[in-house]
Amino acid sequence: MTADDASELDQLLDEQIAHYRAIAPEYEDHVIPFAGADELVTALDAFGPGGTVLELACGQGMWTGRLLRHADEVTAVDASPEMLAIASDRIGRDDRVRFVRGDLFSWEPDDRYDVVFFGFWLSHVPLERFGSFWALVANCLKPGGRVFFVDDAHRSPGELVEGESSTTIRRQLNDGRAHRIVKVPHRPADLERRLAALGWAVHVTSRSGPFFWGSGSLV
Numbered sequence: 001m002t003a004d005d006a007s008e009l010d011q012l013l014d015e016q017i018a019h020y021r022a023i024a025p026e027y028e029d030h031v032i033p034f035a036g037a038d039e040l041v042t043a044l045d046a047f048g049p050g051g052t053v054l055e056l057a058c059g060q061g062m063w064t065g066r067l068l069r070h071a072d073e074v075t076a077v078d079a080s081p082e083m084l085a086i087a088s089d090r091i092g093r094d095d096r097v098r099f100v101r102g103d104l105f106s107w108e109p110d111d112r113y114d115v116v117f118f119g120f121w122l123s124h125v126p127l128e129r130f131g132s133f134w135a136l137v138a139n140c141l142k143p144g145g146r147v148f149f150v151d152d153a154h155r156s157p158g159e160l161v162e163g164e165s166s167t168t169i170r171r172q173l174n175d176g177r178a179h180r181i182v183k184v185p186h187r188p189a190d191l192e193r194r195l196a197a198l199g200w201a202v203h204v205t206s207r208s209g210p211f212f213w214g215s216g217s218l219v
């Protein structure tokens with residue numbers, strides 16, 4: 001990657017953060033209208049994220065409460081203070097939760113966890129940063145720790161302003177403002193192979209609609 005490419009990617013990732021900061025108050029208006037999301041919850045409960053849990057890109061805390069049904073403690077990180085404020089209101093007073101503002105492309109953990117979880121985040125990690133993101137996940141886990149993620153591969157035709165093959169899309173707010181964000185349409189088998197090449201044994205499952213989930217650990 002040239003210096004120009006790297007700086008273009010940094011700009012895109014900054015725009016992605018700006019997008020989520022701006023969309024925070026209306027985030028639930030943009031939830032994708034497909035059946036199958038309930039399977040993700042069932043799969044997470046079956047995985048059982050017990051012990052100490054790190055949630056990356058927690059957003060409005062839609063998954064944080066679910067994690068707290070299993071976990072002793074949850075540390076939840078997100079780059080958007082607006083998202084974190086909504087998450088904190090949603091969870092209310094709970095000494096088992098710590099919300100942390102951090103940019104996951106530079107953030108460093110101050111602890112190691114039994115489980116790392118991320119919901120609808122992996123598809124926003126550009127492929128150029130896929131390896132370094134998973135190195136961060138490895139660095140956040142205790143020996144024998146486990147990872148669980150849920151995501152979707154949905155991109156609407158109107159978002160594909162740079163073409164079907166591009167992983168950069170343009171997403172709109174209710175008032176028409178738009179930002180470029182990353183949306184990688186991972187396919188389960190390719191994702192498993194990509195992770196195996198980095199030393200992870202992760203099983204990725206997809207049943208209905210565009211949703212999938214993955215669970216596993218470092219080999």
Ligand SMILES: C[S@@+](CC[C@H](N)C(=O)[O-])C[C@H]1O[C@@H](n2cnc3c(N)ncnc32)[C@H](O)[C@@H]1O
Nearest residue numbers: 020057058059062078079080083103104119120
């Ligand atoms: C699609 S939302 C998912 C939120 C939540 N996990 C959920 O499932 O509802 C993506 C989240 O990633 C956060 N985010 C975007 N770029 C980030 C970055 N560089 N570091 C940390 N969080 C980031 C956004 O603020 C947003 O909350």
